[in-house]
Amino acid sequence: MADNTLKVVSTAKAHGGMQGVYTTYSDACACEMTFAVFVPPQALERPCPVLWYLSGLTCTHQNVMDKGEYRKRAAELGLIVVCPDTSPRGDQVPDDATNWQFGKGAGFYLDATEEPWNVNYNMKTHILEELPVLIGKHFPADMSRQSVFGHSMGGHGALTFALANPDRFKSCSAFAPIVQPSSADWSKGAFARYLGKDQAAWRAHDAVALIEDGATFPELLVDQGTADGFLEDGLRPWLLEDACKAAGIPLTLRMQEGYDHSYYFISTFMDDHLDWHAQRLGA
Amino acid sequence: MADNTLKVVSTAKAHGGMQGVYTTYSDACACEMTFAVFVPPQALERPCPVLWYLSGLTCTHQNVMDKGEYRKRAAELGLIVVCPDTSPRGDQVPDDATNWQFGKGAGFYLDATEEPWNVNYNMKTHILEELPVLIGKHFPADMSRQSVFGHSMGGHGALTFALANPDRFKSCSAFAPIVQPSSADWSKGAFARYLGKDQAAWRAHDAVALIEDGATFPELLVDQGTADGFLEDGLRPWLLEDACKAAGIPLTLRMQEGYDHSYYFISTFMDDHLDWHAQRLGA
Numbered sequence: 001m002a003d004n005t006l007k008v009v010s011t012a013k014a015h016g017g018m019q020g021v022y023t024t025y026s027d028a029c030a031c032e033m034t035f036a037v038f039v040p041p042q043a044l045e046r047p048c049p050v051l052w053y054l055s056g057l058t059c060t061h062q063n064v065m066d067k068g069e070y071r072k073r074a075a076e077l078g079l080i081v082v083c084p085d086t087s088p089r090g091d092q093v094p095d096d097a098t099n100w101q102f103g104k105g106a107g108f109y110l111d112a113t114e115e116p117w118n119v120n121y122n123m124k125t126h127i128l129e130e131l132p133v134l135i136g137k138h139f140p141a142d143m144s145r146q147s148v149f150g151h152s153m154g155g156h157g158a159l160t161f162a163l164a165n166p167d168r169f170k171s172c173s174a175f176a177p178i179v180q181p182s183s184a185d186w187s188k189g190a191f192a193r194y195l196g197k198d199q200a201a202w203r204a205h206d207a208v209a210l211i212e213d214g215a216t217f218p219e220l221l222v223d224q225g226t227a228d229g230f231l232e233d234g235l236r237p238w239l240l241e242d243a244c245k246a247a248g249i250p251l252t253l254r255m256q257e258g259y260d261h262s263y264y265f266i267s268t269f270m271d272d273h274l275d276w277h278a279q280r281l282g283a
Numbered sequence: 284m285a286d287n288t289l290k291v292v293s294t295a296k297a298h299g300g301m302q303g304v305y306t307t308y309s310d311a312c313a314c315e316m317t318f319a320v321f322v323p324p325q326a327l328e329r330p331c332p333v334l335w336y337l338s339g340l341t342c343t344h345q346n347v348m349d350k351g352e353y354r355k356r357a358a359e360l361g362l363i364v365v366c367p368d369t370s371p372r373g374d375q376v377p378d379d380a381t382n383w384q385f386g387k388g389a390g391f392y393l394d395a396t397e398e399p400w401n402v403n404y405n406m407k408t409h410i411l412e413e414l415p416v417l418i419g420k421h422f423p424a425d426m427s428r429q430s431v432f433g434h435s436m437g438g439h440g441a442l443t444f445a446l447a448n449p450d451r452f453k454s455c456s457a458f459a460p461i462v463q464p465s466s467a468d469w470s471k472g473a474f475a476r477y478l479g480k481d482q483a484a485w486r487a488h489d490a491v492a493l494i495e496d497g498a499t500f501p502e503l504l505v506d507q508g509t510a511d512g513f514l515e516d517g518l519r520p521w522l523l524e525d526a527c528k529a530a531g532i533p534l535t536l537r538m539q540e541g542y543d544h545s546y547y548f549i550s551t552f553m554d555d556h557l558d559w560h561a562q563r564l565g566a
Binding site: 013069258265267271 | 295296297298299302349350352354355508510541542543545547548550551554
């Protein structure tokens with residue numbers, strides 16, 4: 001049962017701040033969950049704003065911690081960066097081990113409604129409800145200032161979380177997001193299994209559909225590599241561009257020449273995104 | 284047999300430059316060897332100087348490539364960064380799988396003289412003789428401008444390579460180097476097995492001994508974390524400090540409060556080291 005405690009897995013000084021890894025028992029996911037928190041040096045003196053980074057398919061909290069290159073600039077800007085996992089974990093959690101687009105590593109930032117997935121696959125409640133309580137309790141965080149960004153499946157998570165919660169998040173950006181998962185080759189199968197066959201229920205977890213249905217946000221930043229092998233089938237940023245244009249949401253969509261879908265792409269534009277959020281968080 | 288060709292394992296655009304991974308057959312190591320090369324954007328217009336990064340125990344070329352955070356600043360400064368492996372590899376290469384301080388992942392940047400290790404464990408010749416030919420042939424490199432740095436065992440490699448080749452390397456620095464491997468708990472066993480029991484032969488691969496025996500270098504930069512768990516038994520930077528003082532070699536030794544032995548430490552001070560080398564390379 002959740003008791004709002006966390007266990008320290010590791011901490012290390014980095015760029016003047018502290019990179020930690022923690023676990024907590026999640027009621028929503030009915031398992032122990034791991035997440036990473038970087039605390040900048042400014043937090044010794046004052047509460048700092050919180051930037052959530054949501055990772056892509058197959059990732060854990062660790063990929064961006066190793067390869068994202070966010071700590072130097074976050075330490076300069078005074079941002080707490082929280083990196084959750086991408087799915088429930090553990091031997092008792094059902095999975096489809098042959099499918100990297102479903103099950104473990106592929107939680108899609110939603111609450112599943114279909115059995116047996118609905119027992120554990122509730123990443124939306126874990127990240128939007130459980131973790132903020134923990135972060136606010138255990139870290140020097142100003143929870144009135146939160147922003148969110150992410151990569152690929154995590155870009156989908158960032159966009160949908162922000163569009164559904166515009167009062168909570170001051171800003172939102174994404175690297176190569178899945179903008180319309182209901183129709184993308186690599187996500188529609190997962191949506192059917194997590195949420196059932198009635199596609200009306202999918203729209204609350206689809207950025208383009210949310211915008212079509214009236215959700216809005218002050219402005220969005222999206223970077224997308226032109227050499228990304230998933231551009232045509234999975235990502236299709238032009239769908240978000242069309243939806244934002246029709247809804248009057250200012251979108252800065254930058255097509256980055258020659259970049260692929262990897263952390264080499266993410267790390268290259270990480271500082272730009274941190275600057276974007278810091279400005280809007282008053283960091 | 285070596286034919287000065289390389290095979291491309293992967294390339295990806297990063298920070299405006301290109302991070303590649305390559306393999307080549309090494310005569311010195313009698314096996315296929317992997318290495319990483321980052322080429323900055325300036326190399327499209329002019330040959331760029333080469334900075335060698337030598338990794339620590341248990342690492343491959345990949346650890347620093349993932350966690351070192353060197354690409355952004357190297358791209359700004361116009362530095363080619365080459366990251367070799369730390370030992371020969373392959374099923375036919377003898378190893379001591381129970382010992383992380385010897386065998387695979389622990390080549391110690393020397394040429395072994397003892398059987399059976401002398402067949403493959405010749406990282407000194409691989410890095411000082413073979414790889415420079417390949418880099419000069421296949422990359423837009425100005426081989427008249429080379430520098431070297433490294434971490435832990437790789438800091439030992441950087442110091443000994445520079446002290447033994449002061450005409451080749453314009454500058455040398457190290458993160459938490461093993462400064463006197465002949466006497467350090469975690470290296471003297473490897474030296475005995477690679478080089479034999481006559482410790483006179485060890486001195487050519489020991490930075491403090493090289494300095495005591497008359498080797499010199501214009502100046503050295505060393506960063507060392509005060510929370511490094513290996514400080515007392517393996518690293519002991521004060522031995523280098525004493526040797527440099529006696530020999531009149533200017534050493535900038537910075538004890539970094541609260542940092543451990545990990546890539547969190549390395550990445551924090553990476554930019555400082557890149558700046559140090561760029562200045563001395565005329566980059």
